[in-house]
Amino acid sequence: xxxxxxxxxxxxxxxxxxxxxxxxxxPVQFVDIFPQTPDGRIHLFPEALDASAPAGLYGYQPDxxxxxxxxxxxxxxxxxxxxxxLSELPRPEVRLVMHPDxxxxxxxxxxxxxxxxxxLGEVRCRLQVGTWIRPGTVALPKGLWRKHTANxxxxxxxxxxxxxxxxxxxxxxDARVQVARG
Numbered sequence: 001x002x003x004x005x006x007x008x009x010x011x012x013x014x015x016x017x018x019x020x021x022x023x024x025x026x027p028v029q030f031v032d033i034f035p036q037t038p039d040g041r042i043h044l045f046p047e048a049l050d051a052s053a054p055a056g057l058y059g060y061q062p063d064x065x066x067x068x069x070x071x072x073x074x075x076x077x078x079x080x081x082x083x084x085x086l087s088e089l090p091r092p093e094v095r096l097v098m099h100p101d102x103x104x105x106x107x108x109x110x111x112x113x114x115x116x117x118x119x120l121g122e123v124r125c126r127l128q129v130g131t132w133i134r135p136g137t138v139a140l141p142k143g144l145w146r147k148h149t150a151n152x153x154x155x156x157x158x159x160x161x162x163x164x165x166x167x168x169x170x171x172x173x174d175a176r177v178q179v180a181r182g
Contacts (some may be wrong), residue, residue, distance in 0.1 A: 053166045061165070065136075069118045069176035071102065072137045075155045081143030094148040095128035097139040098179065103129045106179060113150070115182025116140070118175065121157035124150035124182050138179060 002010050009019045023032045034040035050057040065072065081091075096116055098108070108114060110129040115122050116138065123140065125148075133139055146152040159175045 049166070055165070057166070064174055065176050069178050070136065071098075071177050071179060072173070073116070073155060073158055073175040073177045074137060074139050074173055075142035076139060077143065078141040081141060091148070093126060094141060094144060095126045096123075096179065097128045097130055097133050099133050099135040099137070100129050100131060101135045102138070102179075103127065106181075108179070108181060113182050114179050116158070116177050116179045118158050118177045120160070121153060122151065122182075123153045123155065123157060127179075138177065 002013060005013070005019075013019050021027075027033045035042050037043060037046075045057060053059065055061055063072075096114055103109065108127055108129070110127060112127045113124065114127045115124050117123075125140070140155045142155070144154040146154065148154070155175070158177055159170075159172055162171050162174070163169065164171055
């Protein structure tokens, strides 16, 4: 981290163990600080980044769903958790949210015990059917603890360990699953 800092800040960090923030701790973008590009400007289509992405920067990537695992699993924050930090607070029963069309296709009803699974593992909980989620997508809140599901697993058990094609980031929203009565 120090190698990316201007020299005067490196010395201060090494001598004092902390750095005084520049601009009184309140820098203003494009007034005090600028993007770290050769010309100090934002580039919406940087050619080097485009060349590093297999399909190009804005290239179409096909949906990784399969016939075995057709549903996209998302794990949004909830009013109780934005991470697992506050999961000790009392919370309503955790339920997997599914669109009515997807529930009907699987002969599932609101409140059923279900098994959400893929080749990596499974999560068991109850189902909540609702029109506020898009067909083809299921949601289990992020930040759950093992105590929140019937078998002690959370959505993390279903997430592939592959890296994104651009930037090598996590692929949390590339998890594809199936849901059955459980």
